Amino acid sequence: MLDTINIIKQNALTELEKVTDVQLLDAFRINFLARKGQIAELFDKLKDVPSDQRPAAGKALNELRVLVQSNFDEKKATLEQTSNKRASKIDLSLPGRKHWVGSKHPLMQTLDEIKRIFLGMGFTVETGPEIEDDYHNFEALNFPPDHPARDMQDTFFISEKVLLRTHTSPVQIRVMEKQQPPIRVIIPGRVYRNEAVSARSYCLFHQVEGLYVDTHVNFAELKGTLVAFAKQLYGSSLKYRFRPSFFPFTEPSAEMDITCFLCHGKGCRVCKGSGWLEILGCGMVDPNVFSSVGYDTEKYTGYAFGMGIERITMLRYGIDDIRLLFENEIRFLSQF
Numbered sequence: 094m095l096d097t098i099n100i101i102k103q104n105a106l107t108e109l110e111k112v113t114d115v116q117l118l119d120a121f122r123i124n125f126l127a128r129k130g131q132i133a134e135l136f137d138k139l140k141d142v143p144s145d146q147r148p149a150a151g152k153a154l155n156e157l158r159v160l161v162q163s164n165f166d167e168k169k170a171t172l173e174q175t176s177n178k179r180a181s182k183i184d185l186s187l188p189g190r191k192h193w194v195g196s197k198h199p200l201m202q203t204l205d206e207i208k209r210i211f212l213g214m215g216f217t218v219e220t221g222p223e224i225e226d227d228y229h230n231f232e233a234l235n236f237p238p239d240h241p242a243r244d245m246q247d248t249f250f251i252s253e254k255v256l257l258r259t260h261t262s263p264v265q266i267r268v269m270e271k272q273q274p275p276i277r278v279i280i281p282g283r284v285y286r287n288e289a290v291s292a293r294s295y296c297l298f299h300q301v302e303g304l305y306v307d308t309h310v311n312f313a314e315l316k317g318t319l320v321a322f323a324k325q326l327y328g329s330s331l332k333y334r335f336r337p338s339f340f341p342f343t344e345p346s347a348e349m350d351i352t353c354f355l356c357h358g359k360g361c362r363v364c365k366g367s368g369w370l371e372i373l374g375c376g377m378v379d380p381n382v383f384s385s386v387g388y389d390t391e392k393y394t395g396y397a398f399g400m401g402i403e404r405i406t407m408l409r410y411g412i413d414d415i416r417l418l419f420e421n422e423i424r425f426l427s428q429f
């Protein structure tokens with residue numbers, strides 16, 4: 094009997110060591126301490142022990158029960174403590190974690206709106222490469238070899254003949270190279286200029302180009318299209334004007350102004366006192382441009398226009414620093 098008691102004692106103590114959670118602890122209790130457990134079974138067998146050995150066996154058995162029970166109690170207490178500690182780390186009163194919902198960048202919202210208006214007038218969307226060659230960016234667009242825009246100060250050159258496009262106009266050439274008139278496309282995209290970064294200019298910005306080529310296209314249609322566009326974008330009460338201008342690839346050329354959103358024409362800091370803000374450049378496609386893509390200059394005429402999306406976005410939302418549009422600061426972007 095004493096041997097059995099010793100074996101059970103060893104077993105119980107090593108089993109208890111392995112207990113790491115309440116389920117295992119309960120299994121241990123059922124195995125050793127419950128009414129049908131190993132220790133109770135031994136108590137049942139006590140009556141079979143010869144009477145001279147019985148007192149010693151009873152004593153040892155009692156000691157075993159007390160030992161196992163107290164070790165069990167201790168284990169139970171430590172297990173409860175650690176699970177309490179874990180539970181106390183959960184603060185049910187904390188507000189839930191906020192899930193940030195992304196939003197469309199204000200530039201892309203403006204672009205969507207511009208696209209919607211022109212698609213409604215029968216234009217389709219084309220795109221072209223941001224890394225361009227000198228031919229498409231300048232030469233085919235009738236820039237003379239010594240034109241100041243070709244200067245290192247304006248253009249990011251990659252090599253002598255390869256550069257980051259300075260406007261979306263080279264895509265006019267790419268579209269005309271691969272298809273015949275009638276053409277009616279808008280071309281959104283990024284453009285790059287080597288300018289000092291300030292509140293008004295950035296080394297990267299976005300343009301939307303427009304190109305319409307067919308027989309009998311005239312300047313009145315150009316004006317009509319742009320006025321219809323601007324009124325949809327800014328509201329029908331918009332005031333506008335066209336000013337003569339110059340671009341190598343259009344003749345005649347013009348720029349379109351609208352009344353300043355801030356002072357409504359009175360003159361202020363934003364419009365530099367003039368009351369007007371320029372929103373785009375435009376003109377009739379220069380016959381030299383048609384020649385460079387092999388179009389019949391007697392048969393076809395066309396108009397083109399180009400606008401900066403940053404400028405239009407800043408006017409729409411009253412943003413006074415272009416750099417905000419490129420910093421991707423969540424607190425700024427989440428306002429739109």
Ligand code: PHE
Nearest residue numbers: 260262340374375397398399
């Ligand atoms: N490409 C010109 C610019 O970047 C804009 C323009 C496009 C002007 C088409 C006329 C016609 O300033």
